[in-house]
Amino acid sequence: MTKRVAIRKTPTPEQEAHIAAAIAEEKLFAEETxxxxxxxxxxxxxxxxxxxTLRAERERQGLSxxxxxxxxxxxxxxxxxxENHHVKNPTLLTLLRYASALGMQFQVNVTKADR
Structure with missing residues (x-):
């Protein structure tokens, strides 16, 4: 039966720097994500x-x-x-049509993103 011996090699300063940089990069990626x-x-x-809001207005108006x-x-x-959130990404046109049917206005604000 052969004995296994674990040999641990101490990383060089360059390897330690590389490992530290990789860890820092991973942390940054995690924060960005x-x-x-x-x-x-x-x-x-x-x-x-x-x-x-649209559903509540429809119900308030008593519309079927x-x-x-x-x-x-x-x-x-x-x-x-x-209304039951089974549409994950409704189009703007869909929301506009629905709001208009309820006598509501739909306003969209566009701003510059901070990226």
């Missing part, structure tokens, strides 16, 4: 809030999905999916 995820989540929450269907040309199924 987290920041991007936070931005996407904020956009998703804003979209959901917009759709929730069938009535909104006739006003927008969208199917009841499509409206229901939108």
């Amino acid at each position: 987290k920041a991007q995820c936070r931005e996407v989540l904020a956009e998703l929450r804003a979209m959901r809030s917009t759709v929730d 999905l069938a009535e909104v269907e006739s006003r927008t040309g969208m199917t009841r199924s499509a409206i229901s999916k939108l």
Whole structure:
């Protein structure tokens, strides 16, 4: 039976510097990824809030999905999916049509991103 002996080699200063640089790069990448995820989540929450506002207005007005269907040309199924957040990325045109059917205006603000 052969014995295994673990040999540990001490890294050279160059290797240590390389390892430290790799760790720093990985931490930076992780922070950038987290920041991007936070931005996407904020956009998703804003979209959901917009759709929730439209649904609440439809309900406040006592409109059925069938009535909104006739006003927008969208199917009841499509409206229901939108209201229940099954549409992950509704188009601006879809939101405009829905808002218009409720007598609402849709405003979009465009600003320069800090990147």
